[in-house]
Amino acid sequence: MGIIASEKLIRIEENGINLVFGITEKNQIKLLHFSKAAFDEADLCKVGAECKAEDAARKEQFLDEAFQLVQVSLSGYDRPYEKHGNKHIVTAPGYLLTYGGMEDSVNENGRKIVIVQEDREVTHVRVETVIQFYNGTSIVRMYHTITNEGTQSQCLEYLSSFCYTGLEKEGESSSDTKMRIRIPYNGWQKEMSIKECRFGDVGLSQTQPGVYQRTSQVFEVTNTGNWSSKKYLPLGYVENREAHTALFWQIEHNGSWHYEIGDQNTHFYVCVSGPTEVQSHWFKNLAPGESFTSVPAAVGVSEDCFEQAIGELTKYRRLIRRKNQDDERLPVIFNDYMNCLFGDPTTEKELPLIDAAASCGCEYYVIDAGWYASGQWWDSVGEWQECRDRFPNGIREVTDYIRSKGMIPGVWLELEVMGIHCEKAKRAPDDWFFVRHGKRVFDRSRYQLDFRSPSVIDHVNEVIDRVVQEYGAGYIKMDYNIEPGIGTELGADSAGQGMLAHERAYLAWLDDVFARYPDLVIENCSSGGLRIDYALLSRYSIQSTSDQEDYRNYATIAANAAAGVTPEQAAVWSYPMRQGDKEEVIYNMVNAMLSRIHQSGHLAELAAQRMDLVKEGIACYKRIRGDIKKALPFWPLDVADNEDLWVCGGLQLSDKAYLAVWKRKMEGKSNKRRHEAGMVCTDTTLSIPLGRLSFADKGLQVSCIYPEKEPVHFDLQGDIMQVTFEKKVMARLFEITFIGC
Secondary structure, three states: OOOOOHHHEEEEEEOOEEEEEEEOOOOOEEEEEEEOOOOOHHHOOOOOOOOOHHHHOOHHHHHHHOOEOOOEEEOOOOOOOOOOOOOOOOOOEHHHOEEEEEEEEEOOOOEEEEEEEEEOOOOOEEEEEEEEEOOOOOEEEEEEEEEEOOOOOEEEEEEEEEEEEOOOOOOOOOHHHHEEEEEEEOOOOOOOEEEEEEHHHHOOOOOOOOOOOOOOOEEEEEEOOOOOOOOEOOEEEEEEOOOOEEEEEEEOOOOOEEEEEEEEOOEEEEEEEOOOHHHHOOOEEEOOOOEEEOOOEEEEEEOOOHHHHHHHHHHHHHHHOOOOOHHHHOOOEEEOHHHHHOOOOOHHHHHHHHHHHHHHOOOEEEEOOOOOOOOOOHHHOOOOOOOOOOOOOOHHHHHHHHHHOOOEEEEEEOOOEEEOOOHHHHHOOHHHEOEEOOEEOEEOOEEEEOOOOHHHHHHHHHHHHHHHHHOOOOEEEEOOOOOOOOOOOOOOOOHHHHHHHHHHHHHHHHHHHHHHOOOOEEEEOEOOEOOOOOOOOOOOOEEEOOOOOOOOOHHHHHHHHHHOOOHHHEEEEEOOOOOOOHHHHHHHHHHHOOOEEEEOOOHHHOOHHHHHHHHHHHHHHHHHHHHHOOOEEEOOOOOOOOOEOEEEEEEEOOOEEEEEEEEEOOOOOEOHHHHHOOOOEOOOEEEEEOOOOOOHHHOEEEEEEEOOOOOOEEEEEOOEEEEEOOOOEEEEEEEEEEOOO
C-alpha cells in the first residue's frame, strides 16, 4: 500500500506534462508530481531500511505537511508545524483546505483544469485553482483565486501562483550531485546574464542524503518595485541531471514578485508568487464576499536542457501575446538616441538622419527624448507638448517628412512620471501620485503617477491622442526611468497592494489604448530592459533589451535575449560609431540581425563603405525576418557570459538555422569558461558543435550571409564548425542548412 491509495490518484498526461494529484484520507488534494518523467510513488518519501525508524514513521507526517497545491496565509492563524524562517510553506489556512471538486474541460487554448478547495470550519475561504494547458507546448498557466465566504474580514498575507514539492525526487543520487539551477540576473546595461549553480552553491546542500532534514535556509529570487526585472528576469529553471528533466517558470507580472527554493522533510520545494508581505510590504484585507486572484505563472517541463526550456517558453509567449502586425512584419526601426542625438533633437539635426535612415531601408523613424522641452528637461517632464525652440514649424513638419520618405514616424514618451518641476504636477492633487508617510514619493526628481486615478487616465489618454492624431506618430517608445519602491499608501490596505492595484490598472489602460489604436506600435522600454515581463509583453509588441552603449558588450545581451523575450519582440541597438572601421559596423549589425533591428548612429556622416555595410545588413535582415518570427533559440556553446571572449547564439527552424558569432578582445574577456568546458578555443579560433540541430543527421552545410564581401575563414568537419577571426573585434552571421537543401 502506498502513501495514497492508487484509486485516489488523479493522473493527467497532456502535451508531454505528467501531472499527478492525490486525495488523502483527510480529503485534502496534494500535487504529487509535475514533470516530463513518469510518476513513481516510491520517489515521494525515500526513507526506509537505511534510515532510522523514526524517519520512516514520518512518512504520513511528510504527506500531511507537504505537497500543498496552493500556499495561502491569512493573518491570525497558527501553523501546526514549524516552517523555519521566512519560508512560504505549511501556510494557514493552506493546510486546512479540503478538496471540493475538479472540472476538466477544453477551450480554444487547450485543456483546462479547475480545482476547488475550501476551509469551512475555521477561516471560511474558498480557493479556486486554474491550470490552463496550451496546445503545442509543454507549459501550463496557473493562478489561484481566494474568496472570503465567511462573515468576518480576513487579511491575506501570501498567495502562491505555483507551489511544488519534490523538485529532486527522481533519481538515486543526492541533490548535491544531480541538481542545477539557473539564476537569471538582469540589470541596467548587463541584461540577460544567466548563471548556472549547484544547489550547494546557493545554500541548498543536502547535508545528509536520504535522511530527514529541516533547515531555515531558502534560496530567494525576488523583485520589489515597479521595475519588474531590475535585478532578475521573472524566470526560473531547475534541472535534474540524473533523471534528465527540468522544471521552469515565468512570473507574468509587471511589479513585485517572488520565488523561493528550500528544503522540506527530505525534499526540495519551489514556491512562486506575486508580491508578499515579507518581501514586498504587501497584504490585502478581504471583506466578506470579496475575492483576490494571484498573478499568473507559466510553468513548464522539458529535458534537462535550458535551450529546450526556452524553446517551449518561446512558443508559449507567442501564443499568449496580443495579435499584431508588428510581430508579423518585423519592420526595421531607426531611433535617433543611442550614440547619436542622445536626447537633443532638432528639426535641423533630424532631416539628414531621416534621409540616411530611409536610404538604408528603415521602416520606422523614432524621435527620441527631448522633443518636448528646450535645454535640460529631466525634472520638468509631464505635459508632453512639442517644443517650438527645437521644432520651429512644429514637430508635425518632421513627422510628415518621415512619412514622405516611406517611413512611419514615432516619438518617445515617459507617461508614468511627472518631473518635480512640471507645472501640471504642481497643480495636480496628491491622489494623482504615489504617496507614503503622507508625502509624494520622489525618485530621481520625478513623481510616480497612480493609474488608479481616473484623472491620471484622462491625462495620459489626452497625450496619446495628441501625439497620434496631431503629431502624426504611429510608433511610441514608452520609457520608464524611475523606481518608486514598495508602492503607495493611498486608498490601499498596504503599500504593496497600492502598487499591485496601480500595475493592474496600467495593464487595463494599455488594453484600452490598443483597442482604440490597434495598429499603433508601442515599445516597452525601462532604462533599457528593466521591465522584461509577460504581463507587459503580452500586450506590447516590442521590448527594448538594453541601454548598453558599448557595442562590444552588447553581444552578450543580443545572444541571450531570447531567454527573456521572443526574438521578434527583442529590440537590439545597432549604432555604427562616427570614428570606426568596417569591422565595427559589421559587429554592430550582427548584434541586431537575429532580433529586431533598432538602428541608430550618425548614419549621414558614415563613409560610403561603412554605409554600404549598414544597407547590406538591413537588406539581409529583410530576407530572413520571416524566419525569425517562427524560429526557436539555440546556444551551441550554452548561454553567453559577460566575461567571454567568444560569444555565440542563434535561431533554428526545422530545416535551417542562423548563427551569430562574435569575438571581442577586450580587458576582462577570456577563453577560460570555454576551456573549462573542453572546447577548442583560442584567441583566433573557435570550434562550435552543431550536433543538437534537429537536421544535423542529414549532413550540414554553412555559408556566411553577412557580410558577403568581407571574407572570414570557417570550416565544417561533420557537425563541428570552426571559425577563425584574426582581428581583435569581429562578428559574422552564418546560415546553416542540411546538404541538398
